[in-house]
Amino acid sequence: MPPPPQSIAGKVSRFFSFAAARDRCFNRRFLAAGLRPVSIQLPDSARPVSISDSADPVTTVHMWVPARPPRNPLVLLHGFGASATWQWYPYLRPLIAAGFDPIVPDLVFFGNSSTRLPDRSDTFQAWSIKTALEAIGVTKFGLVGVSYGGFVGYRMAAMYPDAVERVTLVCAGVCLEEKDLAEGLFPVAAVDEAAALLVPRRPEEVRRLVRLTFVRPPIIMPSCFLWDYIKVMGSDHIQEKTELLHALISGRQISTLPKLRQKTLIIWGEQDKVFPMELAHRLKSM
Template structure:
């Protein structure tokens, strides 16, 4: 029987990515057999098959373009691979940026031998290595959910590569206390139970928690999605186990991030305000939402926020838009505290345009 999601991905999603000027490539990142599958701007792929030839050609093009465009790396979450998660953003961003969309290890076409490190740090190392081999020297790392953790690790490990981070539905670290609180709220025994569902009902719960709007798909389509996208269960379970760190270890690193002059935090409290945020979403995208702006001004002053002070309601969106015009390249983390998980998809779409 034909897998409908596979057909849609091949005929629609990948075609849109190619129309935006991207091509899929597999990049060897070490000698152990680790391979990162990544969508790359086609003009960044010279005819020469070797890494040395690619680097030479890249330097020629970079010189001609007088520095070139900013590179943006889009890192996906647990519910899908790179291009399926980001295709709509790719279409919009590729007009102005060099967009790179990798599959993280054990997702899509990215693989690593048995016994490989299962932490966000190793994911970050592999993505950074792939980018370096493709000639990327500076980039903005954009992460959704699990991809946000990887983005922060990239910035921590390779600040020369990552000029800023945009993260939504994520944190700098997943501490043990935070993970326990989230699992209680979700009513799940583990993140693997929630993020790696075994049946259609579980997949519906996952999608309901990760999207702003309620939407309906036939069980046949959801079943096909599970068959195509949810595999490598053992390895992905280990990834989730490697995500959680102690509260003490995380506190040290979070304090170091606070020293960044362009580090902004934006807690978006969705509970009880989901409908209000939804009503304002189109106005926020154009920076013309007056009510949230007034609410944001009541929350405190923008100068305080630019030094790390938090914002607490839907008005934070309008404030961030104003700040992003004054801060050259803002490192932004969207930490949404929610009861039902809605709002993540909208926040992702709203702030990518403000890189």
């Protein structure tokens, strides 16, 4: 008798990583769309030094940028997932066809972006991306932020109103307050539980996250493939990502949230289980 399917998958996954193969495939799609990867070194809080390696970089921001100088730059900020390529690869060609020049950064502690500084705030994320954009000569741009990327995008728009010309926020619970967790608005009741959900370390945690974030989650999710995904895409900077969530949620209040001056488009999913529609209505009313 032939071995059961899961046994075959387990043997294959020892020699071939599906997650790594998908990652390479997404990178090729970015290259085929006319983008190239760059790493910008930000050694201090004063100014960027170069787009190449420096002797002792403090902060590195990796991003995909157009091969030619962008005429209509649109910065795409990913959510609390593995990296920017996984989030945005389906949308590159439609955006380019619509006349945009996508710029796709990895937020700090995602993909190939990192820092040795202790700051975990969305303010620091916003500064890092804005400073990296200045290093490649982009001073005015629109932006789209999904989920956590929407938090960072909102902060960028508030901090740099002359640079951020227009904003799109997609399922970004910017208007959440820490008390919302205890009051049952979310599927988690505390910041630590939110961190465990969004930074999965075991297959059962990945399954829970997928069921919450997909309207039609896969019926079968073999553990061998989930372990492969965690190893390839989700095992870096676990502690730092947990700290990002604590910095984002702890003590958060709507009363301290700045209002945006830019024209802003809000896009939400009616069946969103991570950030319920109530947060969309709060945001619209600001």
